[in-house]
Amino acid sequence: MIQIADIARWILGSFATVDEVEQGLKKVVVRSWTTGMIKVSILMCYNPPVMRHLLTWMFIYTLVMALGQIFLKMGMSKMAGFSLQSTKDAFLILPGLLRSPYILLGAGLMAASFVLWLFILSWFRLSLVFPLTALTFVFVVLLSYFMLGEKMLIQNYAGIVLIAFGIFFLLYK
Known part of the structure; x- marks a missing residue:
């Protein structure tokens, strides 16, 4: 070898x-x-074990990021009737946000994804990993369907297919 x-x-x-x-x-x-x-x-593209590690870390990162978004949405949905009309409204709602388990979980997952992203950036080329963050869109659409009950439209399916093809072409030049 x-x-x-x-x-x-x-x-x-x-x-x-x-x-x-x-x-x-x-x-x-x-x-x-x-x-x-x-x-x-x-080039890491020609080293299959390294690419497997990249895909594993990017899968974990994008899943954690997407779950963070889902829990933030769940937390904000519990705040029925709230809308940000001014900056003052944000400060009035802040105590309620800090008591919401969904908001806290979502914020914690977003913080964890930030730390994961820093590790990924230290290990791999930005030009390789940043396009892979598009997987977050795929996970958000799928998790929104399963966890939030949102409808899947034909545009969602088309977007997932386009992202999958883009990632395939990026990884297998």
Whole structure:
């Protein structure tokens, strides 16, 4: 099996020696006599185990984010008759929001998804992971149907199919 360090040696030739291999980030830091420190990024798309980890983490992130949205909606639905007409209204309703278990659960899930997102950004390329956040739309539509009783329209189905194709084309270039 080809290792990342072997790929770096092949790319840079015999004049480079591998100083450090960051396996988790799939980067190789090499020392070259002529160019100093060089970082060589290996595309994660060609490493199936890393892609499985990416898909696992993105699945968890998008599901937690979508559940947070669903619980926030459930909490706001319990606040019947409330609408934000002014900033003052927001401060009047705040104590009630902080006592709602759905709002607290939704806010906690949103905070957890933020922390997950920070980890994902530290592990993978933004240009790869950000388009995958479109999975959140899929989960929100499906969870809205099952948990909130919202109707699925033909536009919802079409959107899910388009997002699925987009993610497929993104991952399998």
